[in-house]
Amino acid sequence: MRRGLALVALTVLLGATPAPVPAPVPVTPAASPGATPAEPAVPAAAGIQSAPVVAIDGVNMVSAQDLARLLDASRFWRADVRKLVLRAPRLRITLTVDTPIAIVDDQTVRLAGSVRSRRGELFVPVSLLTALPRDSSTARLVFDPAALRVRVAPLAGYVGSPFVQTSGGVTRVVFPAERAESADVAGRSRARFRVRVPGAFAGALPDSLPEDGVVRDLRLSPAASGVIFELALAPETANFRILRDNGRVTLEFASVPTPGFERFAAEAPAGPRAVHLIVLDAGHGGIDSGTRVGTAIEKELTLQLARVLAPELERRTGARVVLTRSDDRALTQEARAEAANRARADLVLSLHFDGFPSPGAHGATVFCPPASTSDAARAGYTPLALTTWREVAVQHAVASRTLAEALSGALESHGFGPVRVRERLPVALLGVNAPGILVECSTLTSPDDLTKLLRPAGLRVLASAIADGVVAFQRDE
Amino acid sequence: MNRFPLWARIGALLLALAVFGYAGWRLWASRAPGGVVPVVAADTTQAGMRSMTLYFPDADGERLRSETREMLEQEGLHERVAQLVQALDQGPTRGAVAVLPAGTSVLHAYLDDQGLLTLDLSGAFRQSFSGGARTEELAIGSLVRTLGDNLPEVKRVLLVCGGAPLVSLGGHLPLDQPLDPHDWP
Numbered sequence: 038m039r040r041g042l043a044l045v046a047l048t049v050l051l052g053a054t055p056a057p058v059p060a061p062v063p064v065t066p067a068a069s070p071g072a073t074p075a076e077p078a079v080p081a082a083a084g085i086q087s088a089p090v091v092a093i094d095g096v097n098m099v100s101a102q103d104l105a106r107l108l109d110a111s112r113f114w115r116a117d118v119r120k121l122v123l124r125a126p127r128l129r130i131t132l133t134v135d136t137p138i139a140i141v142d143d144q145t146v147r148l149a150g151s152v153r154s155r156r157g158e159l160f161v162p163v164s165l166l167t168a169l170p171r172d173s174s175t176a177r178l179v180f181d182p183a184a185l186r187v188r189v190a191p192l193a194g195y196v197g198s199p200f201v202q203t204s205g206g207v208t209r210v211v212f213p214a215e216r217a218e219s220a221d222v223a224g225r226s227r228a229r230f231r232v233r234v235p236g237a238f239a240g241a242l243p244d245s246l247p248e249d250g251v252v253r254d255l256r257l258s259p260a261a262s263g264v265i266f267e268l269a270l271a272p273e274t275a276n277f278r279i280l281r282d283n284g285r286v287t288l289e290f291a292s293v294p295t296p297g298f299e300r301f302a303a304e305a306p307a308g309p310r311a312v313h314l315i316v317l318d319a320g321h322g323g324i325d326s327g328t329r330v331g332t333a334i335e336k337e338l339t340l341q342l343a344r345v346l347a348p349e350l351e352r353r354t355g356a357r358v359v360l361t362r363s364d365d366r367a368l369t370q371e372a373r374a375e376a377a378n379r380a381r382a383d384l385v386l387s388l389h390f391d392g393f394p395s396p397g398a399h400g401a402t403v404f405c406p407p408a409s410t411s412d413a414a415r416a417g418y419t420p421l422a423l424t425t426w427r428e429v430a431v432q433h434a435v436a437s438r439t440l441a442e443a444l445s446g447a448l449e450s451h452g453f454g455p456v457r458v459r460e461r462l463p464v465a466l467l468g469v470n471a472p473g474i475l476v477e478c479s480t481l482t483s484p485d486d487l488t489k490l491l492r493p494a495g496l497r498v499l500a501s502a503i504a505d506g507v508v509a510f511q512r513d514e
Numbered sequence: 515m516n517r518f519p520l521w522a523r524i525g526a527l528l529l530a531l532a533v534f535g536y537a538g539w540r541l542w543a544s545r546a547p548g549g550v551v552p553v554v555a556a557d558t559t560q561a562g563m564r565s566m567t568l569y570f571p572d573a574d575g576e577r578l579r580s581e582t583r584e585m586l587e588q589e590g591l592h593e594r595v596a597q598l599v600q601a602l603d604q605g606p607t608r609g610a611v612a613v614l615p616a617g618t619s620v621l622h623a624y625l626d627d628q629g630l631l632t633l634d635l636s637g638a639f640r641q642s643f644s645g646g647a648r649t650e651e652l653a654i655g656s657l658v659r660t661l662g663d664n665l666p667e668v669k670r671v672l673l674v675c676g677g678a679p680l681v682s683l684g685g686h687l688p689l690d691q692p693l694d695p696h697d698w699p
Contacts, residue, residue, distance in 0.1 A: 105565060106582065113562045124562060327646070328646050329644075389646060391646030391647060393575040394612070395575060397575070459651070464682050475647065480648070481646075
């Protein structure tokens with residue numbers, strides 16, 4: 038008895054307090070939203086932050102930690118009065134354990150149930166969400182009863198389902214968007230006409246397209262800042278315009294030249310392309326070794342590949358091939374670009390090999406210039422949307438993308454996949470006035486890729502794959 | 515006959531009462547939720563906890579994945595940026611890959627009225643980098659996405675190194691223009 042008493046005293050004095058046993062509170066997946074005010078169902082959209090909702094004593098609740106995360110709020114716990122304060126830049130919420138009251142800024146809010154403590158975590162009735170301010174300074178939280186989640190409604194709002202209709206020789210693609218005024222054309226080619234819209238897509242693409250219209254395909258690409266609708270248009274489409282009004286974006290494509298409409302980007306005529314001179318740019322060189330894995334050194338591999346690829350391309354395309362460097366030397370980007378521009382290159386291939394900290398990364402990556410001008414110009418940092426000489430390669434974005442796709446298919450078919458295509462202007466194409474790509478042919482840090490490359494015929498097979506891609510581009514296959 | 519005198523028995527009783535009283539007070543004080551909800555002395559102090567979202571590439575090097583980290587709230591811009599960069603430098607806690615060049619730290623951070631953050635990083639950012647374009651793309655993406663997501667006032671990021679302009683990190687992607695966090699999904 039005395040020994041037991043001493044043990045308890047010692048335990049307490051050392052601070053190893055026995056964990057308090059919380060009141061038995063059943064936590065079950067919420068079965069019905071009946072305990073909370075009805076809210077409109079929110080469509081699940083990709084990339085939206087959310088948190089799970091659980092039912093505690095029949096009340097739908099969200100954890101206070103999730104609530105703070107969604108509101109981007111800091112948490113302050115006052116143990117003496119069992120209060121939790123969530124503090125966002127312009128919002129303050131005070132919650133008290135086992136009390137059905139919350140204080141939002143200076144207002145007292147009656148909740149659908151008490152704030153509960155469960156396994157060291159506070160849970161708050163989702164009815165609190167209706168009392169939160171609806172201004173742009175605070176994340177807009179909505180309860181989705183169908184999915185039993187609390188979601189952050191994107192500040193840019195939602196983008197709805199597009200529908201396509203044809204009348205009077207004009208094909209219209211119409212879709213609702215809460216920030217329709219910010220919709221922008223990101224790519225003007227007929228083959229890949231792209232419109233960037235802020236917001237999260239919460240809809241569906243049409244199952245079919247009108248046969249008498251000019252829209253051949255309609256796809257959706259997610260982007261962190263919104264979504265991109267990507268359309269393939271018939272070659273005979275004459276011009277286009279974009280209308281933004283009352284939360285709706287309308288794209289109009291005319292089959293005949295129409296006043297007030299805009300022109301598409303200049304495109305090369307379909308059919309075989311004139312490729313008379315190809316510049317091969319062996320990446321790195323000199324003191325810049327690039328990626329190094331054991332005895333495999335990127336600057337040496339790129340030069341070896343260029344030497345093997347040059348005669349292969351000359352033989353199969355009939356074009357003359359020029360190398361930016363034929364030995365181990367460092368070149369500035371200005372020198373590489375000048376070599377390509379002086380030679381009046383029809384194509385520029387910058388050859389590289391990849392490396393990544395994890396051996397799980399493998400395959401190839403092709404970088405090609407994007408169709409739009411620089412980030413700075415897009416953001417309004419320059420008064421005019423000018424294309425600088427630095428970014429002259431974006432003028433060849435359509436052809437470069439076609440080359441990237443052709444090369445991607447050829448590399449995949451020769452077993453160098455997976456191949457990722459990235460529309461991002463690489464350093465190797467700065468100031469290059471010709472269609473071009475940077476290709477990371479394989480990943481040296483991947484044991485499989487390296488083994489494949491270092492086989493006796495490894496570089497020759499790779500060169501053959503690249504030549505296949507260039508030939509496919511030349512023939513417009 | 516009792517072996518202990520009366521004063522000793524009273525003393526033992528008082529000691530037992532004191533021990534149980536202290537134990538009861540500790541239990542009452544600790545009834546508040548612990549573990550997940552941080553215990554901070556009082557909300558009048560400026561130290562709070564905040565959930566930060568960090569971006570790290572997955573092991574396949576295909577895309578960035580987010581990871582939530584609980585951090586002490588910082589007041590100044592420099593401290594907030596430095597805290598995020600330090601967390602990226604320490605690496606992920608599960609499954610993902612650290613790609614920020616080892617030893618990278620923040621020298622200075624400036625924010626203009628248009629939301630352009632000029633971030634001056636230590637020389638380790640450029641000197642410790644190794645890898646190809648994939649590593650470079652994901653390292654830059656990891657940095658600017660983390661900054662953009664946790665600092666709403668930051669609209670664009672211009673990276674400089676050691677007080678000097680930085681043309682590129684590994685020679686593959688240009689860094690001489692401001693970067694939009696939204697362009698690095």
